[in-house]
Amino acid sequence: MRLDPKSRALEGTVHLRWRAPASAPAPIRRVPLHLYLNAFAHEQTTWMRESHRGFDIGEFLGRYPDPWGYSEPTAVRQRTRAGTLRAAMTYPIQPDDGNPLDRTLVEVMLVEPLAPGATLELVIDFKARLPIPIARTGGLDDYFLVAQWFPKLGAYDTRRQRFVARQFHGPTEFFADFADYDVSIDVPSGFLVGATGARVTPRKKPAPGRRLLRYRQRAVHDFAWVTGSALVAERHAHRPAGGGPTVNVRYIVPRGTAHQVTRWRRAVEGGLDVLSRRVGPYPYATLTVVAPPWRGRNTSGMEYPTLITAIVGDDLLDSFLLADNKVPEEVAIHELGHQYFYGLLASNEQVDAFLDEGFNSYWHVRTSLAVFGREIGHVLGRSLSSLTRMQAGLSRRVGAIREAVLRSPSNLFYPGTAVAHIYFRPALTLRTAERRFGRAAIDRVFSTYYARYAFGHPKPEDFLAVAREVGGEALEAFLREAFTRRDVPDFRVDAAKTARWRSPRGRFVVGGTTHTIKTDDSRDKRDTGLDRRAREKDGYVWVEVTDPGAVGLAGSVRWRRFKPRGDKRDSSRAAAKRESRARRYYESVVRLIGPGWKHLPVSVELRFDDGARVHDLWDGRATWRAYRVVRAARLAEVRIDRAGDIALDVDRTNNGWRRVPERGLKRDLGLWSTAIGQWLMTALGAWL
Numbered sequence: 001m002r003l004d005p006k007s008r009a010l011e012g013t014v015h016l017r018w019r020a021p022a023s024a025p026a027p028i029r030r031v032p033l034h035l036y037l038n039a040f041a042h043e044q045t046t047w048m049r050e051s052h053r054g055f056d057i058g059e060f061l062g063r064y065p066d067p068w069g070y071s072e073p074t075a076v077r078q079r080t081r082a083g084t085l086r087a088a089m090t091y092p093i094q095p096d097d098g099n100p101l102d103r104t105l106v107e108v109m110l111v112e113p114l115a116p117g118a119t120l121e122l123v124i125d126f127k128a129r130l131p132i133p134i135a136r137t138g139g140l141d142d143y144f145l146v147a148q149w150f151p152k153l154g155a156y157d158t159r160r161q162r163f164v165a166r167q168f169h170g171p172t173e174f175f176a177d178f179a180d181y182d183v184s185i186d187v188p189s190g191f192l193v194g195a196t197g198a199r200v201t202p203r204k205k206p207a208p209g210r211r212l213l214r215y216r217q218r219a220v221h222d223f224a225w226v227t228g229s230a231l232v233a234e235r236h237a238h239r240p241a242g243g244g245p246t247v248n249v250r251y252i253v254p255r256g257t258a259h260q261v262t263r264w265r266r267a268v269e270g271g272l273d274v275l276s277r278r279v280g281p282y283p284y285a286t287l288t289v290v291a292p293p294w295r296g297r298n299t300s301g302m303e304y305p306t307l308i309t310a311i312v313g314d315d316l317l318d319s320f321l322l323a324d325n326k327v328p329e330e331v332a333i334h335e336l337g338h339q340y341f342y343g344l345l346a347s348n349e350q351v352d353a354f355l356d357e358g359f360n361s362y363w364h365v366r367t368s369l370a371v372f373g374r375e376i377g378h379v380l381g382r383s384l385s386s387l388t389r390m391q392a393g394l395s396r397r398v399g400a401i402r403e404a405v406l407r408s409p410s411n412l413f414y415p416g417t418a419v420a421h422i423y424f425r426p427a428l429t430l431r432t433a434e435r436r437f438g439r440a441a442i443d444r445v446f447s448t449y450y451a452r453y454a455f456g457h458p459k460p461e462d463f464l465a466v467a468r469e470v471g472g473e474a475l476e477a478f479l480r481e482a483f484t485r486r487d488v489p490d491f492r493v494d495a496a497k498t499a500r501w502r503s504p505r506g507r508f509v510v511g512g513t514t515h516t517i518k519t520d521d522s523r524d525k526r527d528t529g530l531d532r533r534a535r536e537k538d539g540y541v542w543v544e545v546t547d548p549g550a551v552g553l554a555g556s557v558r559w560r561r562f563k564p565r566g567d568k569r570d571s572s573r574a575a576a577k578r579e580s581r582a583r584r585y586y587e588s589v590v591r592l593i594g595p596g597w598k599h600l601p602v603s604v605e606l607r608f609d610d611g612a613r614v615h616d617l618w619d620g621r622a623t624w625r626a627y628r629v630v631r632a633a634r635l636a637e638v639r640i641d642r643a644g645d646i647a648l649d650v651d652r653t654n655n656g657w658r659r660v661p662e663r664g665l666k667r668d669l670g671l672w673s674t675a676i677g678q679w680l681m682t683a684l685g686a687w688l
Helices: 036-040 047-048 057-063 258-278 292-301 327-337 339-343 357-372 386-401 418-437 439-453 458-473 472-484 571-583 665-684
Strands: 002-004 009-020 028-034 068-081 085-087 089-090 105-114 118-131 138-140 143-146 179-188 192-195 198-200 210-220 225-228 232-240 247-254 286-290 301-304 305-309 375-377 381-385 492-500 507-512 511-515 543-547 556-561 586-593 602-608 613-619 624-631 637-642 656-658
Touching: 028 118, 028 339, 036 047, 036 068, 036 665, 068 089, 068 105, 105 118, 138 292, 138 439, 179 192, 179 225, 192 210, 192 232, 192 247, 225 232, 225 305, 225 357, 232 258, 247 258, 247 339, 258 286, 258 327, 258 357, 301 339, 305 327, 327 339, 327 357, 339 357, 357 418, 386 418, 418 439, 418 472, 439 458, 472 613, 492 637, 492 656, 511 556, 543 613, 586 602, 586 637, 613 624
Parallel strands: 002 179, 247 286, 286 305
Antiparallel strands: 002 009, 009 118, 028 105, 068 085, 068 118, 089 105, 138 143, 143 225, 179 210, 192 225, 198 210, 232 247, 301 305, 375 381, 492 586, 507 511, 543 556, 543 624, 586 624, 602 613, 602 637, 637 656
């Protein structure tokens, strides 16, 4: 493979050997090849049509008149059973959308059919050109991230017994079979190179003025490399705490930013420790971490086997805004996690992208918390957490959501919602499961999932089966519901009020005695007709609960008693006691709204002026629930999910009610929400 930096041109030959599964039901007569760089050939490719990144093509073309890239096989030859090479025909196909201008997928008509269990040998000469960086790959000036650069065989699904190659789509990424790679790279002298795998001795000497490097790596499903004349590298060995081989980590950064390697090291080494302990050992001996220069920022936040790109290496990271902010490190942790969720498990990102991005987003939150604590930075004097940003991101998009997470293919989510479905919803679902069922249960699920399916291309049902096996039926039922429901949970306090209880006006009978209460004497006969349970002589708070999900032969309303939890620090408790002695009772009514899920219970707390707290666990199966309480203290506060266990709850600002709002709360929430939104876009823009 030879790179010409001035023209961004690539030229090379692929020697491909692939063994057909012995279980194939018939001889294979054609095979698909991905030509990913053709996604950047013009503005009407399928990828360009689907990419909604705020990308202004007019402004981009104004800066770069010829930014396009491409990939074209110039000759495809098949080695026959007689040992000769014969030319094979190729032609573009568009099985997904019929776009005649899209050439990201071609099909090769084999000269000889390939029998089950036989080995295919193709020799593919090709030429390509890297685009100016738009996303994921490209080159500019003296920096090049060379990814999706060679004609690549499509994946064969042994369960369905057919190739499952798709066109290159904007919202999704890649899927391929594992292979052993041996790649020779030819670049100008003075260019530093980093690549997938380990560097070995090249087979021949380079031409004058050139460098020739050779890299090898077994059991990966892609190969990427980076090169540039203004890059420097540091190498640091790290032995992950959870086992596996010592990893030789090579950090490649722009010249002048080597002092920032310390930041990348803390993130990467801490991430390897957490993931190796909780998920499983990292099996490779190498890892390359690239911080692109500013001009290559559109190649930041990407993952390839044993090679990741973090956020840019730039003086900006030393500014007062980012010097103590861990968002750059968080991006590195996210991309490192893709070595597991994409790299080693290798689920089909084009069909079930959430198995990669969603699971990895959960683990990047877990890892960030373990390495850096709850805070990754501050905005407007407020702490910023990975979890909070993710929740804010889901909240911003929830109004447009039309589908469940578990739908295929992943490129067909409603416009603008792919990030919510692929990243946020599954990650917050797993966080909710962790809070409900315990971190140890989630760790068992993922460690078993990894041990069983590493290198195995698992599907959603494989993960759910593991969840049921090692986490239990309740965990699997919740995950399945969360992945298959269209709606996103939103628990909220719909209404709450508290007022003096008065004897009912009119005629009624209590204990065999008839009472008639007129309007004028309703206040004087304050406790006539009062339910004896309101006096709480048994030490319990009695609550009338109305829940349409619990309607049965016994009726639609249930009386339940709760042992109150007190809070002596409550400043209004003394006043409440005085009210009790004066025989003043209050009727408090609360109505809650929920999503009506079958497997999402939530805690509810009612707090009164005397400090008593009533705690209930609502099963959440009905879409609403009401509480009515008569007692000698006013209702002070209602709180749903005070502990924050339902991370998937799309709007936590409506989870509470106070009779006396905290001063300045409304203004404070507005400022904080604005800050979250701004920082969310900054951080996520690095890899989405």
